[in-house]
Amino acid sequence: MKPRFRRSKKDPESHKSNESNGKILNPDGIVFATGTTPNLQLEKTAGLHCNQGLVVDPYLRTNDPDIYAIGEVAEHSSGLYGTTGATEDQAKVAAHHIYGYAFDFYKGSVHTNLLKIPKPDLVSLRLADTPMDLSEDNFGKYEEIVFLDRKKRKYKKCIIKADKLVGVILIGDKSDLIEFKNLISSGIELGDTREQLLSGDSSAKKPVLGKLICACNEVGEENLCEEIRNGIKTLEELGKTTEAGTGCGSCRPEVSKILKSNLAMSKQEFAFSRV
Numbered sequence: 306m307k308p309r310f311r312r313s314k315k316d317p318e319s320h321k322s323n324e325s326n327g328k329i330l331n332p333d334g335i336v337f338a339t340g341t342t343p344n345l346q347l348e349k350t351a352g353l354h355c356n357q358g359l360v361v362d363p364y365l366r367t368n369d370p371d372i373y374a375i376g377e378v379a380e381h382s383s384g385l386y387g388t389t390g391a392t393e394d395q396a397k398v399a400a401h402h403i404y405g406y407a408f409d410f411y412k413g414s415v416h417t418n419l420l421k422i423p424k425p426d427l428v429s430l431r432l433a434d435t436p437m438d439l440s441e442d443n444f445g446k447y448e449e450i451v452f453l454d455r456k457k458r459k460y461k462k463c464i465i466k467a468d469k470l471v472g473v474i475l476i477g478d479k480s481d482l483i484e485f486k487n488l489i490s491s492g493i494e495l496g497d498t499r500e501q502l503l504s505g506d507s508s509a510k511k512p513v514l515g516k517l518i519c520a521c522n523e524v525g526e527e528n529l530c531e532e533i534r535n536g537i538k539t540l541e542e543l544g545k546t547t548e549a550g551t552g553c554g555s556c557r558p559e560v561s562k563i564l565k566s567n568l569a570m571s572k573q574e575f576a577f578s579r580v
Contacts, residue, residue, distance in 0.1 A: 341387050343378040358385050363410035365399040373399045383413030383433035389554030390414060415489050417553055419479070421520050425458070426479040430486055431472035435464055447471070450499065468494045482522060483548045518559055521552025526563060533567040540564060 345355045354360040354368040358380030365373045365381075375395035377387045386392070391414035398411040413433050420427035429437070436442050439449055452461040457477065463485075464472030470488040475481065488495070515527030524547045532546050540561050544550050550557040 341377045343385075345378075348378075356380055363398075363412075364402040364407065365395050365411060366402070373403065375399055381411060381413060384416065386414055386416070388414070388417050389557060390417065390551075391554075393554060393557075415486055417486070419482075419521050419552060425477055426475065428473070428475040428479045428482055430482075430489055431464070432489060435466075435472040437462075437464060437472055437474065439464075465495065465499075468496070468499075470495060479522075483551050486551070518563070519547075519549040519552065519556045521556075522548040524549040529560060529563050530567055533564060533571075537564075538568065 343358050345359060348359050348367075349355055352369075353372065359367055359374045359378050361367055361374050361379045361381055363382075365375055365379060367374055376392040377385065379385070379395060381395075386395075394414050395411055398409060401407070401409060416429075416431050416433065418429040431437060436447060439447055446466055448465050450461075450463040450465065452459070454460075459478045460474070460476040461478075461481075462474040463470060469492055470485065473485045473489070475485075488498070511528060513523050513525040513528065514531070515525040518524055518526050518529060528547055529543060529549060532543060537543050537546060540550070540557070543560060543564055550560045
């Protein structure tokens with residue numbers, strides 16, 4: 306069905322969806338997922354190879370060896386990425402190669418999609434080419450584990466290939482987001498962890514304290530400050546203890562700013578204490 310949306314003249318805040326079969330829906334809200342389309346006019350004019358994005362090799366080079374591309378515009382063999390985390394992964398590989406260190410190449414990042422509204426929690430994680438619908442698996446290489454709790458409005462779907470987690474959908478509860486993302490990116494075999502994936506149990510989550518900084522993992526400014534006061538000194542350590550900046554990554558600049566500010570304040574307090 307191809308829905309058509311129209312706004313009510315009597316009530317500008319009201320919307321209706323007219324389906325192709327004639328049915329009319331009156332939703333409480335409408336979410337448009339449009340994504341990002343790179344503007345490739347300049348690149349095409351310059352003679353660079355473009356498909357959906359600017360095509361790059363494993364070192365993020367275009368067909369012109371002096372031009373590199375990262376972020377939403379770069380089309381790697383594993384796909385297009387629109388997250389800060391993937392861009393940082395690409396930037397490290399490109400920077401190393403520019404400076405003559407070709408010991409590593411870009412293998413792709415975990416495709417991460419999060420619905421950033423208060424409720425419901427909705428997360429999708431997957432490796433490139435992973436079918437989230439097993440009807441698309443023509444060779445039977447994938448299997449799925451599904452957990453559904455209608456009363457608590459929680460849904461969990463895990464896609465597995467060769468005893469490795471390669472895709473996840475979470476609805477209603479995203480507290481396992483980082484654990485699942487680490488399992489997918491590490492590529493380790495699940496073993497006995499399969500039973501945990503099937504269970505509905507989720508790890509306990511600290512409440513948000515202070516201004517919300519990380520929407521993906523619900524981490525507040527005071528949550529970050531508390532960990533810094535407890536001895537955390539690097540962005541990576543802060544991400545591990547609070548999970549801030551480990552989702553889409555767009556909050557990492559703000560997390561870094563808070564970290565630097567608190568560390569500078571701690572140094573000043575230490576200096577004054579010795580006077």
